[in-house]
Amino acid sequence: MPISVLNPTGINKDIDSYELPIEQWSDGNNVEFDNDKTAKVLGHLQVFGTPSAAPYWLMPFDTISTSSWIYPGLDEIYRVHTSGTNTVHTEITRVNKVLTGSIDATASTSVVGVNTLFTTELIVGDSILVSSLTRVVTAIADNTHLTVSVAFTNVANDTSPELIQGDYNTTAVGGWNGGVLGGVAILNNGIDTPQMMGTANAAKMEALSNWDRTTTCQVMRPFKRFLVALDVTESAVRYPFRVKWSHPAEGGTVPVTWDDTDATKDAGYVDLSQSAGFVIDCLPLGDTNIIYKEDSIWSMAFEGGQSIFGFRQLFSDSGILGRHCVKDFNNKHFVVAEDDVFVHDGQTKQSIIDSQMRDELFSSMHPDYKTRTFVAVNREKNEMWVNFVSNTNNTNAFADTAFVYNFRNNS
Numbered sequence: 001m002p003i004s005v006l007n008p009t010g011i012n013k014d015i016d017s018y019e020l021p022i023e024q025w026s027d028g029n030n031v032e033f034d035n036d037k038t039a040k041v042l043g044h045l046q047v048f049g050t051p052s053a054a055p056y057w058l059m060p061f062d063t064i065s066t067s068s069w070i071y072p073g074l075d076e077i078y079r080v081h082t083s084g085t086n087t088v089h090t091e092i093t094r095v096n097k098v099l100t101g102s103i104d105a106t107a108s109t110s111v112v113g114v115n116t117l118f119t120t121e122l123i124v125g126d127s128i129l130v131s132s133l134t135r136v137v138t139a140i141a142d143n144t145h146l147t148v149s150v151a152f153t154n155v156a157n158d159t160s161p162e163l164i165q166g167d168y169n170t171t172a173v174g175g176w177n178g179g180v181l182g183g184v185a186i187l188n189n190g191i192d193t194p195q196m197m198g199t200a201n202a203a204k205m206e207a208l209s210n211w212d213r214t215t216t217c218q219v220m221r222p223f224k225r226f227l228v229a230l231d232v233t234e235s236a237v238r239y240p241f242r243v244k245w246s247h248p249a250e251g252g253t254v255p256v257t258w259d260d261t262d263a264t265k266d267a268g269y270v271d272l273s274q275s276a277g278f279v280i281d282c283l284p285l286g287d288t289n290i291i292y293k294e295d296s297i298w299s300m301a302f303e304g305g306q307s308i309f310g311f312r313q314l315f316s317d318s319g320i321l322g323r324h325c326v327k328d329f330n331n332k333h334f335v336v337a338e339d340d341v342f343v344h345d346g347q348t349k350q351s352i353i354d355s356q357m358r359d360e361l362f363s364s365m366h367p368d369y370k371t372r373t374f375v376a377v378n379r380e381k382n383e384m385w386v387n388f389v390s391n392t393n394n395t396n397a398f399a400d401t402a403f404v405y406n407f408r409n410n411s
Contacts, residue, residue, distance in 0.1 A: 010411035013360040032404065033411040034381060049087045052078045057176035061185050063199040070185060070197075072176045075167040077187065077195070077205055092197060092204045093166065168192050172397070173372075174218070177281075177323060181222035182251040188220040194229075196254055209254050217244070219323065221282050223289040224302065225249050229258075230279040230291075232269075240278040243291060243300065244269040245309065266308050272298055274313070281323050285333055285346050292320035292335070299346065315349060318342065322371035327384060329377065329407055334384045336373055341386065341405070352405060361403055366391045372399065382408035 003023060010025065010033045017026035030041045053073030061070050061079070068081035076093045126137045170176065170189040178187040178194075187205065188194040194208040194217070207213070214236075217229035225248035232242040246255030247265040260268045272279060277294030284290070289300040297315040302308070318337045320326060325336040332345045334352075339362060341353045353361060365373065369389035376385040383406055387399040405411070 009356065010406070012356045014356055014358055032381070032383075032406070034406055034409065036409075048080045048082075049089070051080075052076075052089045052091065056170065056172070059178060059180070059185070059187070061180060063183070063201075066201070070187070072168075072170070072187060072189075074170045074172065077168070093168070094195060094205045094207070095166075175323070177219050177221070179220075179222040181227060181254065182225065182249055184252065184254055186220060186222060186227065186254075188217065190216060190218040190231075192216075194220050198252075210257055212258065219279075219281055221289075223282070223284055223300070227255055228282060228289065228300075230282060239271060241271045241273040241293075242269055243272060243279060243282075243311075268308050270309070270311055272311065275316070277319050280320050281326060283326050283328060283333060285328065286331060288346060290314070290326075290333060290346065292326060294338070295319040297335075297344075314346060315344070318349065321373055324374035327375045327377045329379075329382075329384070334375060334377075334405070334407070336375060336386055343407075352410065357403060361386065361388075364388070364390055364401065366393055366397075369393075369397045372397065374399065382406055 011028045055071035059070045079090045079092050169191045174190045185197040195205040196208045197203050197205045215234045218231035227246045229244040247257045247267045249255045258267050275296050282291045291298040299312045303310040321336045342349045342351045366389040373388040385402045387402045390401040
């Protein structure tokens, strides 16, 4: 029997092969479907040389003079760009910052920088370096952080305190997230203070200005001129439903405040606690920021006035599987949920794997590492890659398999 078309919808593994139409594939591996052809995937090629640290995320970052990629590891952050025929890897990890002030080391507990305005804020638990010996901040005398008590173990003539800022505390489970706000790179790992970096060639990461250092968030993303923080922990109290936003920032700067009690600013927060699912991630769709919870999807739209943003539930029957499980295309979102993969435009959603690859995809995922699934987009080939840890992966807990969806021909 002649078969003239072999690429209407790609591979279908959810329906028994003897029930499939004759023009559909029942299985395949390392193939792609486009331009009415079934073709072999060509493979991959290394670029930019060897990374200086194992990357746990990638973010493009462009300046007027340089196009680069930022790739954070667990402990350090690097930036790579090409200069002529050379590839340059530069460490942009936060650096040690020298604090002005003096130390009286005549007692077991001494005062650092009495009535002196430090160039970097200190909080209890921070370490400082004094004459090559590490000291721990044990008390802060007031909310302005101008008076700091430090525990000492000797009475040496210690001078020139220095705040130890260096390696990060990222975990493989949490990873990194962020984005670019008006030319400023924003990176966050949910444990350390969110980081920022400007466009100068010699710029390095530093603590996000005007962010309360007693606060962390699981996700931070830019939206319009705002920064949006999700799943926030304030003074050791976690608010997993919280969506917190900053005052809008001018181009090339970061927000001047996150203080929701300041009536003269537009910072604020809302707790999306109508359902039990935690807030996981967000991604703009047109003029709306789409907030993804574990069990539902919400819109965050600018309204101005006292509330600043308005929130509306879009879908109550689906959420998102994990962080980095959504990408945009053609003014739509491609989303991997707990038990489905669908496309939506903010009003209607449609499964793109039901009765085709749905059962196969979710039965192929390792049950212990489902939330490490992530989506990558290959816009040149109109492809969405659903990358996941397979259930046969017994060597590591990182993605080793991809199911690829072509959104041009819906295969």
